[in-house]
Amino acid sequence: MTTLISLLGKGKHDPETGYKTARYRFDDGSVREEPFFGLALARQIQPQRLVVAGTAGSIWDVLLQHQAAADETVLQLMEAVEQESVTQALLTSCEPHLSRQLGRPVTCLLIPYARNADEQVAILQALASVIAERESVVIDVTHGFRHLPMLALVAARYLARVRQVQVEELYYGALEMSAAGETPVLRLGSLLHMLDWVESLATYEKDGDYGVFAPLLEADGMDSRQAALLRQASFYERTGNPVQAQQKLGSVIESVKNHGGALGRLFRDTLARRISWFRKGNRSDWERALGNAYLERGDYLRAATYLYESNITRATLLRGWDSNDFTDRKRAYELERGEDSKELEYLRNSLCHGIRPMGNYTAQHLQSEERLKSRLEQLSKATEQ
Template identity: 40%
Template sequence: MLGKASSNYRQATYEFEDKSRRTSRFFGLELCKQVSPDELVILGTTGSMWDNLLLETELSEHADLEEELLKLGEAAQNDQVTQETLNQLAAHLQGVLGIPCVLKLIPYGRNYEEQTKTLEILVNCFNHKDTAILDVTHGLRHLPMLVQQSALVLQSLKEVTISGIHYGALELTSDNITPVMQLGGLLELDRWNQALAIYDESGDYGSFVPLLEQSGFSKNALDSLRDASFYEQTNSVQKAQVKLKNFLTLLKKEEEVCSPHAALFLPALKQRFSWVEKNQPHQRQSAVAWQALENDNLLRATLYGFEAFITKLAEEYPNGLESYNVRSQAKGDYEKEQPSDSWNEYLMLRGIRNNLAHSSSQSHESVKKALANRTSLSLALRRAFKVLIPN
């Protein structure tokens, strides 16, 4: 990023993580030398100090470019730099630096449309599965936020790997040395946010595994979490409960050595897994069903809601949670009894479940009505859940 033309940037000696030092007015040029990229992309506005940037390179020694650079400086002062001019100078800069260079205009980001356009321009600078190194040192003060957002979009839309976000912290200069800060940890925080959102929507623990692995947790802990996820998805709630308890025990032992980012999110993780302390397994299935219903995942809500009610019935029988025959017996006994306080809601939930599970169109009229659209199905499930598996 390149800031608006007013006065030139102050020269600074930047110190990188490996303790090497480079001196320049433009951090991006020194970062380029440090990391040796395949391509350099510089984004700025029609009023950015393009002339000062180019004068910092060996282009200033080209007498034949002197007039062009003077015109560029005048255009920057008048907020009139054109993309055509930048394209011509990019070719000269490529000759100096020895790598492909892209100089590209972006809007000022004064409103939502301009901010989105900047994101679009930045994203289009990369190909699918590229590796990106980002620099947020210079530019208008709101642009680093846009760069961070672009990093998230790059990962989502183009599977671009962000290997670093760098900031030359001039305000932290001490003894004439300016430290270079790595801000890539912000992306890990976002990955945790995404994992929590995925879990809240789907109930699947799988999104936490790579983050916990990266944070230093043991294979035993991760395998327990993977197994818990498998058993819950295959409707073996008791086995899932055992595995998740084992994971939480290991988590308690290992959390002292985990990454700071993981430590920040572990309380939220534990809170979401607190169901393992409940004595009645149907409560977990009920929680998943309600969670799916709130997130409009109506197929998952239906399947888990129906199974939660059968599990609730089977809990009254010896070995009812482990035996298919006993579960079938509990269901059969309930259907023979047909309790008046829940029978209509049960028929509705069973009819919806059978229709969705078997793609059957042979349903009672009330079930067909419930399946007519998203709103009616959601309301029908909510009414059934309140009676059969209240949360």
């Protein structure tokens, strides 16, 4: 079920002519003339339900303009609008009128003016209270105070995260762009996709999972097979297989760098830099770069694991043996293992298995995050080639 959420603002009412109308042109060429864009949009997209959110002084009576003038509820609403004293109870009593008039269930939601953080939070909570979980919604940000569209954007993301709502589109009737007697209707859903990219960057910075970009790149026009390579590379990296990850990244990096999608162009250079570790030297260098990257993010288990494996790889390569062979790696490490390497091994085992580390010197570094991070940084530098 699709629900249209429309913001209702204030307007000037002329006793002779009523509220000023606009001719809204949609991208399919159709034109609908209404004083309130939400009505035009409802007739255009035919939602199953309409939620109208407005303040105590919004032009609620414009929604009931076709009702009989003698209707007591309508007269009460018109008077309340004039005095900017509309109440939720009065709006609720008008909902049956509106539902019959518009041919679909209508919910009227009284919201504050969003003058401060408390009122802004109250608006988000009010919207969440009338939207079902996993419902599909379209949001109209045309009317209302000029700061409300910004809040509507936050509301779209809030509903998506808290109520698992699918926000299909944002609409704006751009009255200031009117020409030749018509007002263009803008679709602003790309703003939500931009936020998806920003959130994915934050996710990557937190846990290093660049696989979150794969569906975004695919939606932005990247070949699905190339996007899949990025997802696979992330999987291999995060499961301790830098060789396979390096191979996948080598196959997809040019597609990332040359991606021409509208949204991807904003982020491709940043993403390419984030995955550039695979260009560093040999396997030992890859593992050390990954260890240091995870250390910066506070992922101490992966950091210690990759730094530990880097030492093993380096020892194997120094012997001229196969760094991908388990037996060669084990023999080389036993021959080359120094005190710093042993401490890395102990820290890695303690973090992995949750056991008491060997030696008091190692144990003290697990007493606080600051000590552990500092010691891992020291061990990384001490065991560099």
